[in-house]
Amino acid sequence: MNYAAETSLGVVTIRAFNMADKFFENYLKLIDSDARLFFYSNAAMEWVVLRIEVLQNLTLFTAAFLLVLLPKGFIAPGLVGLSLSYALSLTGTQIFLTRWYSSLSNYIISVERIKQFMHIPSEPPAIVEDMRPLSSWPSKGRIELQALKIRYRPNSPLVLKDITCTFKEGARVGVVGRTGSGKTTLISALFRLVEPASGKILVDGLDICSIGLKDLRMKLSIIPQEPTLFKGSVRTNLDPLGLYSDDDIWKALEKCQLKATISSLPNLLDSSVSDEGENWSAGQRQLFCLGRVLLKRNKILVLDEATASIDSATDAVLQRIIRQEFSKCTVITVAHRVPTVIDSDMVMVLSYGKLIEYDEPSKLLETKSSFAKLVAEYWSSSRRNSYQHFN
Structure with missing residues (x-):
């Protein structure tokens, strides 16, 4: 089946x-x-x-x-x-x-x-009444990882091994590493899709494991690698919970450069979206996800290889809008293309679950760092592919 x-x-x-x-x-x-x-x-x-x-x-x-x-x-x-x-x-x-x-x-x-x-253990509660954060939390977007260790099952080996670093408020942080280095696991831990084996994740000084899942995830925004749309209308896909007015939705569409496309449709915001958004292109689906996070305006935004399945032109548009609209937010980018994180404030390099480098990209490029090797490999591969395509 x-x-x-x-x-x-x-x-x-x-x-x-x-x-x-x-x-x-x-x-x-x-x-x-x-x-x-x-x-x-x-x-x-x-x-x-x-x-x-x-x-x-x-x-x-x-x-x-x-x-x-x-x-x-x-x-x-x-x-x-x-x-x-x-x-x-x-x-x-x-x-x-x-x-x-x-x-x-x-x-x-x-x-x-x-x-x-x-007997499968259930998720932690959606709301912990005694530990509900303030409505303005997080006001800064500062993230602190303290000796963070992650494993997927009780008897399995550690996937993240003693990660300790700080993402300053308003910083753009790029997370790079080879396949299996733990990039996606780090994002999963931030959303508590997997619970820490030990250590803490503090957001504006508050341990995220002490609050409910709903209170945490409503305050975090993510643009995933595979954009997800649901059967319904444009309005329900941008605002599933019905929290925003049509005027707010149109403003978000204008910022993510979908307003002209939606305005040309006969039903406007009530235009249909098929299963998994098949009647929209991959780039448009990614811009829909961008429109969702523009509506929420959270202080923390995660890009989980959001540009891996779109062309370079849409990638440039996406990065430009994020720089403009989330200039005061903490943006964590799990990189697929190395140029995506070149202009980040800080770069985190993971290898087999360990943090091996965390510094400004300019400083890492000046030394024989692992990040410099990744950049060199990327440009070498790009030139080789361009040469083969030209021939």
Whole structure:
């Protein structure tokens, strides 16, 4: 079913590359694999029942044969018939119980899964009444990481290892590192998608683990790598909770350069948005996410590789709007393109969950730092790709 759903979403691309037959062949293989499990299960059931019936019939025949060989008058004829009837009834009952027990053993797995789900630890509460922050929190946007350690499961190794640094209020911080260095985990810890194993994250001096999830996440803004839109209207996608007026929404659309596009539509803010925003381009979906954060105007903004799936022109527009509108906010950028963080105030370099560098990018470029090596590799790769494209 997952394969069928994914295929239907990408059917245009599949047809464009003339791969419909290949996907249909894979679909038939998956159906056969799924049916094979039921066939094996039913075959094993019939094999067990057949063996039991053979053994029971053999036992019944032996008992009947012995009763027939008994001396005449040793046992009443009616009792012989009653014994045989009882044996036949017992055979049928045993076959039924065998089938029932086998079916129960197969379906009891569902109960085991439900039991596992019942014992999954739930998220912390959305609101902690005794620890609700002020409505103006955070007023500065200062973030302090104190000996932060993160692991995804109790017995798994640490993903972030003793991270200690400070993001000053109003600073633009770029987070760079190779795949698996812990960049996304750091953002997940800030939103408390994963709880710290030890250490603290302080926002304006307040430990974020001491407050409710709703109070925390409502005060943080994020533009994700994969822009998310929901089926509905333009208005509900920009303001899902209905907290802002139409005038505020139009101002946000103007700032994110979507006003002209929305104004040309017949239904304006009530224009439809399909599932996952398929009727909008990737760049427009990313600008929709920018419009959401422009409405909220929080002091902390996270860009989780927000420009990785868009072109360089849209990337430049996005960066320019962020510099203008969030000049007094703390902006944390998880970088995919190195030039995205070149003009940051500070650069954090992670490697295998450890903080190896945290300084101004100009100072890091002057030395033989890991950041300088990443920049050199990026430009070398860009020149090589440009040369190959030119040829």
